[in-house]
């Protein structure tokens with residue numbers, strides 16, 4: 343288990359506050375110039391979320407990729423969860439690339455806003471100091487688990503709390519890709535979907551009048567996972583913002599999407615390279631695909647999609663039989679003209695030599711585990 347570092351009381355490093363950074367850019371995208379991603383927790387739709395949906399498009403076949411929370415967050419930025427089946431303290435080696443590598447290669451600014459994270463550079467959990475209730479949690483902050491981000495102050499400094507979101511908004515210093523995590527109360531985790539809906543509408547509704555925030559912006563509101571483990575892991579998901587034409591408000595898009603679509607849509611919009619994982623070939627949201635020319639494919643059998651348990655992998659905390667090697671990216675994949683990022687290809691030279699990624703639309707789960715194949719020309 344050399345990739346998995348479990349925190350013991352002694353091993354937890356006390357991370358010091360580091361300077362907060364707010365770099366900006368204005369790289370023109372084909373369908374939007376900013377993506378705002380908001381994740382709630384384990385819940386479903388309610389009246390406030392329905393109100394938001396009436397100002398956007400509902401994605402009625404959008405799926406999580408497993409249970410519990412953390413692997414879903416990880417997958418949405420890395421294109422895989424590498425067998426992760428728990429919410430434990432995770433540190434992923436620096437040669438495992440993420441969406442940050444893709445964005446930076448094109449000069450696109452990015453950031454994340456985490457409600458109640460006590461200071462920039464903080465790497466632990468932070469309960470409410472008075473009530474001791476769960477408040478800010480690391481497992482819902484996807485990028486801090488990657489050493490390529492956490493060990494680089496130039497990157498870690500862009501992961502800030504929502505107080506600094508308000509400051510960046512006022513100063514017109516918002517990045518072009520941003521991920522927002524409400525706290526454990528606000529996101530519905532320790533409360534209910536009513537609270538999650540109230541928080542999300544309370545956050546977005548005032549911003550709908552803000553041209554700087556809304557213009558050419560795509561807002562994705564979704565959940566990490568469905569609350570039920572035994573049913574298909576489908577999520578109530580909305581696209582809204584200035585990039586969604588008024589004529590589409592209140593409509594439904596029933597194409598198959600999952601958390602990997604969050605990466606492929608960004609790749610298509612800005613013509614980025616890929617990670618060579620499940621991001622390649624994941625359906626691009628139709629709203630965006632219509633502008634980029636990406637084909638939106640039909641899933642062969644949506645009735646068999648469960649995605650409710652993790653397949654074996656390097657981060658699987660279960661029995662020995664649930665361990666499997668870290669897959670290499672499939673560097674030969676090319677999709678809609680997009681190739682695997684150069685640095686990913688270089689990093690993976692001399693690796694273990696097995697991959698399980700293809701351009702298939704079907705995402706594996708425990709009942710249908712991924713099949714490793716030797717990468718041609720290596721090992």
Ligand SMILES: *[C@@H]1O[C@H](CO)[C@@H](O)[C@H](O)[C@H]1NC(C)=O
Pocket residue numbers: 359362458459460461462502503505506
């Ligand atoms: C947010 O982060 C900043 C910068 O580290 C810190 O000064 C501030 O106290 C934090 N705000 C809250 C509400 O925790």
Ligand SMILES: *[C@@H]1O[C@H](CO)[C@@H](O)[C@H](O)[C@H]1NC(C)=O
Pocket residue numbers: 457458470475476477525526527528541
């Ligand atoms: C989370 O933030 C909300 C405000 O958005 C606040 O009402 C709530 O008390 C916070 N949760 C905790 C556990 O402090």
Ligand SMILES: *[C@@H]1O[C@H](CO)[C@@H](O)[C@H](O)[C@H]1NC(C)=O
Pocket residue numbers: 553554557
């Ligand atoms: C938003 O877009 C409209 C229409 O294209 C334009 O008139 C306006 O200046 C833009 N506002 C900002 C803040 O960029």
Ligand SMILES: *[C@@H]1O[C@H](CO)[C@@H](O)[C@H](O)[C@H]1NC(C)=O
Pocket residue numbers: 571572573648650651
């Ligand atoms: C996942 O769903 C399948 C089909 O309903 C079910 O057989 C299986 O027990 C579920 N797994 C979990 C962990 O609930």
Ligand SMILES: *[C@@H]1O[C@H](CO)[C@@H](O)[C@H](O)[C@H]1NC(C)=O
Pocket residue numbers: 386568569570573574576577578
């Ligand atoms: C989440 O799962 C529950 C239980 O099966 C189901 O009723 C609900 O419709 C699912 N949510 C979505 C958005 O499909």
Ligand SMILES: *[C@@H]1O[C@H](CO)[C@@H](O)[C@H](O)[C@H]1NC(C)=O
Pocket residue numbers: 588
């Ligand atoms: C879209 O609707 C909003 C209000 O709902 C309005 O302010 C805006 O002008 C409309 N845009 C277009 C292009 O019609």
Ligand SMILES: *[C@@H]1O[C@H](CO)[C@@H](O)[C@H](O)[C@H]1NC(C)=O
Pocket residue numbers: 399590595628629630632
């Ligand atoms: C994309 O284009 C197709 C074909 O014209 C259309 O049916 C669909 O509604 C469009 N999707 C969105 C989300 O606008």
Ligand SMILES: *[C@@H]1O[C@H](CO)[C@@H](O)[C@H](O)[C@H]1NC(C)=O
Pocket residue numbers: 435437438668669670671689690691692693694
């Ligand atoms: C990452 O580095 C480790 C240790 O050098 C190596 O074994 C592994 O193959 C690399 N993985 C990838 C995906 O490059």
Ligand SMILES: *[C@@H]1O[C@H](CO)[C@@H](O)[C@H](O)[C@H]1NC(C)=O
Pocket residue numbers: 672674675697698699700701702715716717718
């Ligand atoms: C890489 O992906 C391509 C395209 O899906 C597939 O044909 C090929 O088999 C994959 N390579 C390996 C080693 O699995």
